Amino acid sequence: MKFKISTGACFIFFSGLYSNLLLPAMELQAQNINIPIVSQHNALVLQVDGNKNLSTIYFGKKLLDQAEYNNIPELYKQGTDYTGILNAAYTPSGSRNLLEPAITVTHADGNNSLDLRYVSHTITQVNDDVSLFSVVLKDPVYNFLVTLYYKSYFREDVLEQWSVIENKEKGAVILQKFASANLYLKAGSYWLNQYHGDWAKEMQPEESRLTHGIKTLDSKLGTRTNLFQPSVFMISLDKPASEDEGTVLYGALEYSGNFRTDLELDYQNNLKIISGINNYSSAYTLKPNEVFTTPAFLYTLSFTGKGNASRKLHQWARNYQLLAGKGNRLTLLNNWESTYFDFNENKLAALLKDTKKLGVDMFLLDDGWFANKYPRNDDHAGLGDWQENKQKLPNGIASLVKEANNNGVKFGIWLEPEMVNPKSELYEKHPDWVIKQPGREEYYFRNQLVLDVSNPQVQEFIYGTIDGLLTKNPDLAYIKWDCNAVIYNAYSAHLKNQSHFYIEYMRGLYKVLESIRAKYPKVPMMLCSGGGGRVDYAALQYFTEFWPSDNTDPLERIFIQWEYSYFYPAITSSNHVTDWGKQSLKFRTDVAMMGKLGFDIVVSRLSDHDLQFCKEAIKTYNAIKPKIWQGDQYRLSDPRAGSIASVLYVNEDQSSAVIFNYLVNNRYNEGSKMPVLLKGLDPVKKYTIKEVNLYPGTVSTIDALKVYSGDFLMKAGFNPDVNAERPSVVLEVNEVH
Numbered sequence: 001m002k003f004k005i006s007t008g009a010c011f012i013f014f015s016g017l018y019s020n021l022l023l024p025a026m027e028l029q030a031q032n033i034n035i036p037i038v039s040q041h042n043a044l045v046l047q048v049d050g051n052k053n054l055s056t057i058y059f060g061k062k063l064l065d066q067a068e069y070n071n072i073p074e075l076y077k078q079g080t081d082y083t084g085i086l087n088a089a090y091t092p093s094g095s096r097n098l099l100e101p102a103i104t105v106t107h108a109d110g111n112n113s114l115d116l117r118y119v120s121h122t123i124t125q126v127n128d129d130v131s132l133f134s135v136v137l138k139d140p141v142y143n144f145l146v147t148l149y150y151k152s153y154f155r156e157d158v159l160e161q162w163s164v165i166e167n168k169e170k171g172a173v174i175l176q177k178f179a180s181a182n183l184y185l186k187a188g189s190y191w192l193n194q195y196h197g198d199w200a201k202e203m204q205p206e207e208s209r210l211t212h213g214i215k216t217l218d219s220k221l222g223t224r225t226n227l228f229q230p231s232v233f234m235i236s237l238d239k240p241a242s243e244d245e246g247t248v249l250y251g252a253l254e255y256s257g258n259f260r261t262d263l264e265l266d267y268q269n270n271l272k273i274i275s276g277i278n279n280y281s282s283a284y285t286l287k288p289n290e291v292f293t294t295p296a297f298l299y300t301l302s303f304t305g306k307g308n309a310s311r312k313l314h315q316w317a318r319n320y321q322l323l324a325g326k327g328n329r330l331t332l333l334n335n336w337e338s339t340y341f342d343f344n345e346n347k348l349a350a351l352l353k354d355t356k357k358l359g360v361d362m363f364l365l366d367d368g369w370f371a372n373k374y375p376r377n378d379d380h381a382g383l384g385d386w387q388e389n390k391q392k393l394p395n396g397i398a399s400l401v402k403e404a405n406n407n408g409v410k411f412g413i414w415l416e417p418e419m420v421n422p423k424s425e426l427y428e429k430h431p432d433w434v435i436k437q438p439g440r441e442e443y444y445f446r447n448q449l450v451l452d453v454s455n456p457q458v459q460e461f462i463y464g465t466i467d468g469l470l471t472k473n474p475d476l477a478y479i480k481w482d483c484n485a486v487i488y489n490a491y492s493a494h495l496k497n498q499s500h501f502y503i504e505y506m507r508g509l510y511k512v513l514e515s516i517r518a519k520y521p522k523v524p525m526m527l528c529s530g531g532g533g534r535v536d537y538a539a540l541q542y543f544t545e546f547w548p549s550d551n552t553d554p555l556e557r558i559f560i561q562w563e564y565s566y567f568y569p570a571i572t573s574s575n576h577v578t579d580w581g582k583q584s585l586k587f588r589t590d591v592a593m594m595g596k597l598g599f600d601i602v603v604s605r606l607s608d609h610d611l612q613f614c615k616e617a618i619k620t621y622n623a624i625k626p627k628i629w630q631g632d633q634y635r636l637s638d639p640r641a642g643s644i645a646s647v648l649y650v651n652e653d654q655s656s657a658v659i660f661n662y663l664v665n666n667r668y669n670e671g672s673k674m675p676v677l678l679k680g681l682d683p684v685k686k687y688t689i690k691e692v693n694l695y696p697g698t699v700s701t702i703d704a705l706k707v708y709s710g711d712f713l714m715k716a717g718f719n720p721d722v723n724a725e726r727p728s729v730v731l732e733v734n735e736v737h
């Protein structure tokens with residue numbers, strides 16, 4: 001299994017071109033061998049001791065002299081390590097370990113113990129930014145190996161870490177726990193920033209000081225695994241980090257299925273972070289000579305607060321992980337909230353004209369276009385029957401795509417490929433393709449069930465559905481891939497070993513996505529899960545963007561987008577202007593501009609001024625979007641800390657920035673009473689600040705001719721003049737020569 005498809009290939013390809021250092025244990029003379037994994041500012045230092053234990057001796061600021069890492073262990077007088085492996089780089093269980101393990105196995109002979117000792121390591125310089133470290137560990141008693149991989153991104157200070165577990169025993173070994181990574185941090189105190197949520201309430205942050213024992217962040221939902229608990233988190237060391245101060249680690253598992261992160265504060269006051277696929281109901285049988293590759297755990301460590309950590313992660317994501325991270329995105333008009341299931345060809349023809357009138361790139365046809373025996377007229381029927389509904393669309397998708405082309409706009413379509421309604425022909429024809437327990441009552445989430453994506457026939461069906469649509473309609477420009485149900489009654493009629501179910505489901509899903517991308521590398525796709533129920537960096541290798549939430553109330557959305565922005569760059573965030581909330585059309589549009597702009601409103605009902613505003617706003621957006629998508633993001637004023645939210649995006653050469661400012665408190669006389677300190681500008685450059693995206697007929701209170709130095713704007717600040725009359729203010733900052 002390979003979750004990071006590129007990794008293995010890079011290793012093989014570049015090892016001949018760049019330095020590839022293989023260091024077998026016997027060649028190493030010294031008692032202790034250090035393996036420093038360094039990036040621009042950071043060092044993660046592994047150490048092999050005389051007994052060949054591999055441990056983490058340091059994770060912090062890079063030292064000037066590598067030899068001095070050796071002095072680190074003696075600095076700590078934290079008491080006795082009764083196990084000798086408290087700081088193991090990958091903690092085994094059943095031998096000396098007494099705390100939470102990264103790996104637990106049952107050997108072919110039924111024995112439950114595991115010990116892992118260093119065998120060798122390699123360092124491969126993949127290119128001038130990326131290096132790959134691998135360390136082979138082996139049980140001295142059993143023929144059982146684990147190779148730890150660390151992929152280091154030098155400029156971004158980002159690490160990806162995963163494990164390859166290999167059974168060379170004579171019989172099958174059962175993996176009871178099989179983490180991707182096992183970090184070990186040292187600090188006075190640890191502050192966990194985690195997230196919880198539900199539908200329309202995504203990314204609710206919660207910060208607490210970790211106490212001794214284990215705190216687990218996990219999901220057992222199978223699909224839509226971020227619904228109640230996203231897998232991303234932050235750990236601040238010694239005190240909660242702020243935007244620009246403090247040491248903070250961001251962690252994220254690159255996996256869309258069940259995840260589990262254990263944070264164990266041990267008796268010595270060190271923090272062990274063990275993250276990987278959730279082993280819940282997933283003991284994995286590894287046959288002789290079989291290899292199990294875990295997904296990658298992604299992390300970055302910042303010593304200058306959360307803002308820096310975010311920018312590094314954003315940079316990494318755009319450079320290496322996102323599909324078309326540097327590419328274009330399409331603005332769109334979606335019909336979900338304007339029609340729901342109630343549309344036909346005539347209505348859609350009018351919407352296509354509206355798409356053109358508005359000036360966006362594309363029309364996105366949402367749910368309700370398919371199924372005939374059980375038409376999809378509400379959310380009770382039709383999922384799985386991906387044929388155009390003959391009553392609504394007698395001439396099929398093809399005629400709509402053509403009509404869109406005639407109007408000079410593109411056409412995109414919604415699908416929920418992993419799902420089935422019990423009221424569907426698919427369910428009638430293939431009940432064995434559906435996840436349900438034989439003999440138990442079915443239990444539904446949004447009146448639907450999940451298809452058994454572990455089954456190759458189902459994979460073929462899903463691939464065939466998408467491929468069929470794209471083959472028949474080569475001009476189809478976009479796919480919104482939805483996923484609204486979680487998995488109840490987990491059971492596959494196809495699999496022999498039910499404990500493999502959750503893992504095989506994800507392998508199946510990635511296989512399908514891989515095949516789709518092999519044939520259609522460029523078609524943009526939105527990752528949607530009834531909102532942000534599925535957002536992670538494994539899925540984002542295949543998707544150009546995600547849908548953060550069905551909650552598009554702009555006030556709520558400021559908070560939701562703010563939290564996502566810690567981990568994901570704005571280019572990934574699909575934001576639509578809808579009729580949710582009480583704010584003005586301008587306010588709603590401004591908020592939606594902080595990412596990838598779309599609309600889901602009834603254009604024909606807009607007043608002349610509203611329509612004029614939207615058209616102008618799209619033009620403004622098209623002019624400023626390079627800064628939003630590719631610029632460095634600075635969160636200037638936290639809506640949770642005061643009445644103003646303020647976010648800035650600045651281009652690479654610091655010649656131009658855009659700042660979004662909002663009033664988030666409607667109490668009497670609230671507003672931007674104090675200046676907002678700008679960030680990310682060049683102190684010696686001179687700038688003007690102009691308000692953009694004004695509603696027709698309004699005059700800005702900002703003097704667009706006044707010139708300020710970057711130094712002034714970053715030390716004294718700027719007042720965007722936000723108040724009840726001006727609750728949403730967009731400013732463009734431009735260098736003057």
Ligand code: DGJ
Nearest residue numbers: 336366367482530531550
């Ligand atoms: C949930 C999505 O989040 C919505 O945007 C919409 O596509 C509906 N599903 C359609 O059923």
